[in-house]
Amino acid sequence: MKILAVGDIIGENGLRKAKEVLPQIKEKENIDFIIMNGENSAEGMGITRKLYEQMIEMGVDVVTLGNHTWAKKEIFTFIDTEKKLIRPANYPEGVPGKGYVITEKNGKKIAVINLIGRTEMNILTENPFIIGKKIINSLKKEVDIIIVDFHAEASAEKIAMGYYLDGEANIVFGTHTHVQTADEQILEKGTAYITDIGMTGPKKSVIGMDVDVSIKRFVTTLPERYKIATGKCVFSGCIFEINDDTCRITNIKRVKM
Ligand SMILES: [Fe+2]
Numbered sequence: 001m002k003i004l005a006v007g008d009i010i011g012e013n014g015l016r017k018a019k020e021v022l023p024q025i026k027e028k029e030n031i032d033f034i035i036m037n038g039e040n041s042a043e044g045m046g047i048t049r050k051l052y053e054q055m056i057e058m059g060v061d062v063v064t065l066g067n068h069t070w071a072k073k074e075i076f077t078f079i080d081t082e083k084k085l086i087r088p089a090n091y092p093e094g095v096p097g098k099g100y101v102i103t104e105k106n107g108k109k110i111a112v113i114n115l116i117g118r119t120e121m122n123i124l125t126e127n128p129f130i131i132g133k134k135i136i137n138s139l140k141k142e143v144d145i146i147i148v149d150f151h152a153e154a155s156a157e158k159i160a161m162g163y164y165l166d167g168e169a170n171i172v173f174g175t176h177t178h179v180q181t182a183d184e185q186i187l188e189k190g191t192a193y194i195t196d197i198g199m200t201g202p203k204k205s206v207i208g209m210d211v212d213v214s215i216k217r218f219v220t221t222l223p224e225r226y227k228i229a230t231g232k233c234v235f236s237g238c239i240f241e242i243n244d245d246t247c248r249i250t251n252i253k254r255v256k257m
């Protein structure tokens with residue numbers, strides 16, 4: 001079985017790029033299951049129902065989110081009802097939506113968990129390590145494959161999570177920095193790990209945003225409003241191969257198109 005994780009979709013152009021690339025990659029790589037991070041799909045921040053539905057129509061099995069989960073108010077009208085949409089599990093109790101979902105595919109029960117980091121995130125969340133382990137312990141017996149999208153800023157926090165969940169989750173991949181890292185590996189106890197799978201959005205940009213606006217913000221420190229960059233898009237993600245009999249990871253491969 002092959003699982004594809006697609007990095008943060010930046011705006012409608014990013015989503016268009018994914019729509020164009022997914023059929024090719026599905027055919028070439030025989031992809032069975034797709035996870036897509038949608039936190040930046042609505043004008044760079046948040047997600048709308050329409051965009052979520054487009055992702056599902058493309059064949060996406062689970063849409064994950066991150067620190068921009070609540071950026072579009074519309075999210076509150078569909079996050080509780082959409083079965084394939086998850087937000088970080090370590091938001092405080094009582095927050096709308098859910099932090100993980102179990103999907104059946106090719107006779108396997110696959111759990112996808114979304115977690116958010118706390119380093120340089122400026123969001124008051126529960127400890128992602130404790131919550132992540134707790135969820136995994138509660139699911140371990142009933143599912144065949146466990147996948148974690150760890151949405152975090154600090155490489156150290158992500159790498160630590162990889163080792164912490166080694167042998168507990170089949171896959172731990174990072175999102176949020178929008179820059180793909182070249183550290184994909186299978187850890188000692190069998191977990192496939194990569195610090196960040198990168199973004200799907202405008203190539204000439206500062207992590208998806210307009211270059212001039214970003215420079216102006218850094219140079220002047222004035223609160224210039226971010227806008228999404230235009231132009232050609234890049235598709236970034238990672239493919240994980242799992243042995244159908246043992247459910248062990250056999251390969252991890254970065255994708256950039
Ligand atoms: Fe993002």
Ligand SMILES: [Fe+2]
Nearest residue numbers: 066067068176
């Ligand atoms: Fe993010």
